[in-house]
Amino acid sequence: MRPLFLISNDxxxxxxxxxxxxxxxxxxxxxxxxxxxxxxxGMSTAFTLKExxxxxxxxxxxGLVQYSSNGTPVDCIKLALNLLTDERKxxxxxxxxxxxxxxxIAIHYSGTMGAVLEGCMxxxxxxxxxxxxxxxxxxxxxxxxxxxxxxxxxxDKGLPYGVCLNVNIPNHGQIKGTKICRQGKGRWxxxxxxxxxxxxxxxxxxTGKFLNLEEEAEDNDLSxxxxxYISVVPSNIDVTNHSLISQLQAWNL
Numbered sequence: 001m002r003p004l005f006l007i008s009n010d011x012x013x014x015x016x017x018x019x020x021x022x023x024x025x026x027x028x029x030x031x032x033x034x035x036x037x038x039x040x041x042g043m044s045t046a047f048t049l050k051e052x053x054x055x056x057x058x059x060x061x062x063g064l065v066q067y068s069s070n071g072t073p074v075d076c077i078k079l080a081l082n083l084l085t086d087e088r089k090x091x092x093x094x095x096x097x098x099x100x101x102x103x104x105i106a107i108h109y110s111g112t113m114g115a116v117l118e119g120c121m122x123x124x125x126x127x128x129x130x131x132x133x134x135x136x137x138x139x140x141x142x143x144x145x146x147x148x149x150x151x152x153x154x155x156d157k158g159l160p161y162g163v164c165l166n167v168n169i170p171n172h173g174q175i176k177g178t179k180i181c182r183q184g185k186g187r188w189x190x191x192x193x194x195x196x197x198x199x200x201x202x203x204x205x206x207t208g209k210f211l212n213l214e215e216e217a218e219d220n221d222l223s224x225x226x227x228x229y230i231s232v233v234p235s236n237i238d239v240t241n242h243s244l245i246s247q248l249q250a251w252n253l
Contacts, residue, residue, distance in 0.1 A: 009035050009111075013033065013058065034068070035067075036071065074114050090119075092151065165233070180232050190206060191208045
């Protein structure tokens with residue numbers, strides 16, 4: 001039996017990234033797509049409690065069934081795992097291809113990686129793919145062989161419980177290869193720009209820039225991307241700092 005992939009994203013079901021991901025994965029297995037009906041970027045692991053969720057069948061054909069929802073990316077994974085996979089559980093959960101970099105600290109904000117973490121917490125091998133290009137016409141082509149290789153490797157070898165992969169693709173015409181690396185240290189420097197509002201109430205657009213806190217590092221995802229490599233970061237859902245436990249115990253809190 002062909003493997004089953006559960007596919008989602010945060011850019012919406014019509015985004016070029018998820019359409020490209022669907023096409024590159026179709027030869028490898030059967031696809032169940034459950035994605036937000038509109039863009040839900042930056043939702044992280046948010047889910048919906050105060051309003052009902054939709055679960056709309058978009059299309060159905062041999063090897064490809066597509067649904068959309070008014071919910072967040074995490075909602076989409078929860079809906080799919082609880083309502084759409086009773087007879088057949090996914091072999092792999094994949095989110096992307098996200099339009100925009102999701103490495104370093106961005107993993108904590110990303111709706112795409114929120115979907116991946118949700119799949120991981122549910123006990124499924126999960127991968128997130130992102131490209132460092134926000135444009136709708138982003139060039140995914142150079143990365144496609146690498147995406148296939150990564151997906152096939154996880155299918156063949158699996159991942160430990162509680163570990164998912166955060167894969168980021170550089171915006172380069174030629175990709176040198178892949179690098180297994182750690183998450184880089186960085187933060188967002190926010191800027192709030194005032195904007196007009198009909199009621200003269202104060203409103204602001206949130207913008208800003210990413211600050212790399214490890215410019216000299218050569219072993220993280222930021223460095224790999226800068227050098228033209230796809231970064232592959234194994235990420236834990238357990239965020240405990242185990243090395244500090246004994247030190248904090250000595251505080252006698």
